[in-house]
Amino acid sequence: MEHPLKAEVIVVGTGPGGATVARELARAGRKVLLLERGRPERHRLLYGTHLGALRYTERGGLFFTPEGIQVVVPSMVGGATGMFAGCAAPPPPWLHEKYGIDLHLEVAETVEELGIAPLPPEQRGAASTRLAEAARALGYAVYPQPKFIRPDRTPRFHCGAHCLLGCRCGAKWSAAEFVEEAVQAGALLVTRAHVERVLIEDGRAVGVAGRLAGRPFMARAEHIVLAAGGLGTPRILQASSLRGAGERMAMDLTVIVYGLTREQGNALDPPMTWSWEDHELGVMFSTLVDPWLLYPVIAGMRGLRPLAAWPRWKHLLGVMIKLKDSLSGHVRPDGTLSKPLLPEDRERLQEAERAARRILREAGAKPDWIFSSPLRGTHPSATVRIGDLVDVDLQTEIPGLYVCDASVFPEALGRPTVLTIIALGKRLARQMLKRI
Numbered sequence: 001m002e003h004p005l006k007a008e009v010i011v012v013g014t015g016p017g018g019a020t021v022a023r024e025l026a027r028a029g030r031k032v033l034l035l036e037r038g039r040p041e042r043h044r045l046l047y048g049t050h051l052g053a054l055r056y057t058e059r060g061g062l063f064f065t066p067e068g069i070q071v072v073v074p075s076m077v078g079g080a081t082g083m084f085a086g087c088a089a090p091p092p093p094w095l096h097e098k099y100g101i102d103l104h105l106e107v108a109e110t111v112e113e114l115g116i117a118p119l120p121p122e123q124r125g126a127a128s129t130r131l132a133e134a135a136r137a138l139g140y141a142v143y144p145q146p147k148f149i150r151p152d153r154t155p156r157f158h159c160g161a162h163c164l165l166g167c168r169c170g171a172k173w174s175a176a177e178f179v180e181e182a183v184q185a186g187a188l189l190v191t192r193a194h195v196e197r198v199l200i201e202d203g204r205a206v207g208v209a210g211r212l213a214g215r216p217f218m219a220r221a222e223h224i225v226l227a228a229g230g231l232g233t234p235r236i237l238q239a240s241s242l243r244g245a246g247e248r249m250a251m252d253l254t255v256i257v258y259g260l261t262r263e264q265g266n267a268l269d270p271p272m273t274w275s276w277e278d279h280e281l282g283v284m285f286s287t288l289v290d291p292w293l294l295y296p297v298i299a300g301m302r303g304l305r306p307l308a309a310w311p312r313w314k315h316l317l318g319v320m321i322k323l324k325d326s327l328s329g330h331v332r333p334d335g336t337l338s339k340p341l342l343p344e345d346r347e348r349l350q351e352a353e354r355a356a357r358r359i360l361r362e363a364g365a366k367p368d369w370i371f372s373s374p375l376r377g378t379h380p381s382a383t384v385r386i387g388d389l390v391d392v393d394l395q396t397e398i399p400g401l402y403v404c405d406a407s408v409f410p411e412a413l414g415r416p417t418v419l420t421i422i423a424l425g426k427r428l429a430r431q432m433l434k435r436i
Contacts, residue, residue: 015228034188090419090420147270207221223435225404225432254323258299260315305369317365322415385407
């Protein structure tokens with residue numbers, strides 16, 4: 001093993017939590033070491049393509065739990081923001097009311113800095129707007145979805161279902177931008193660094209160990225921030241003998257209900273430009289269609305009839321359902337995970353699917369060509385929960401060890417997570433600056 005890397009703070013993971021903490025600390029003059037398992041992808045030739053996604057997602061994006069839930073796990077600088085729909089939502093009120101975590105200042109600061117807002121009306125898509133009008137006609141309070149997407153950032157804005165593979169035009173913000181700003185402020189970024197465990201001496205975190213480009217490595221610092229995501233962080237903690245990590249989890253379980261129409265569908269529209277919610281069911285609806293080559297893989301799991309709609313992909317209408325699911329299942333150190341759908345969640349999901357079918361019919365979909373995708377887990381989270389394994393300041397029971405990613409959610413958000421994670425990162429960085 002080579003001589004260990006050294007810093008004041010080690011941040012593991014470059015998703016929205018890790019990138020934010022690293023940027024804030026580096027800008028304040030702290031010596032930050034930023035470790036990322038993946039590589040920079042945004043400016044590579046294949047970024048944002050189906051072929052590229054095969055390389056920078058775990059198992060080519062076809063990772064399934066034993067229960068058949070698809071989980072897309074990106075591995076790149078910027079984490080999951082490299083492949084998200086660019087949606088922004090404030091933290092749910094219960095995060096403050098139930099757990100005492102007030103993020104309104106950090107949220108307002110981020111919204112202003114990044115220009116978070118809905119897309120202009122003319123860029124929300126005709127078919128997506130038709131779905132929104134159908135939902136509104138059925139009594140839903142539909143709203144234009146705030147986005148981390150600014151068309152004015154690029155002269156060639158072209159956003160559609162393919163943007164879920166990665167933004168090629170540059171209109172969509174990625175946490176990789178915060179990483180670049182952290183590096184400009186003096187942080188050291190090391191990629192292809194697979195952190196396996198936290199080093200603990202005399203009961204205190206003093207560094208991390210793992211493999212760097214396939215070779216053993218070690219890095220030392222007095223403060224460690226784990227931000228490897230809802231699946232990565234609990235595995236590191238399990239290997240570091242922190243009991244309870246990875247027991248039960250949330251996924252914000254998601255289904256897309258599809259319908260065929262004679263008119264052009266929303267496959268070519270920017271994803272999730274309109275949203276609406278059913279608070280009683282605990283679900284969020286939005287306008288969304290899978291990318292062209294992913295659709296037949298997913299549809300084929302439902303049978304020949306959904307697969308037969310592939311040649312008419314541009315005529316598909318898609319309504320996404322995001323379920324605020326109950327905690328269940330587990331993450332294991334060997335990489336396996338289980339996420340059973342509890343009976344009460346299944347009932348709520350079935351009712352939400354019925355609602356989506358009504359909306360699709362109202363929007364002009366053929367009644368005999370409406371079908372649902374398989375389940376997918378869009379936001380693995382709540383595996384290192386606030387109140388259980390970290391306190392409200394995101395500290396673990398091990399001095400010097402913090403967590404800042406979706407794993408700290410005490411329960412499923414049931415809404416887009418990135419804005420909440422950025423706000424948590426800003427809050428944690430400010431607290432750490434008082435101690436370092």
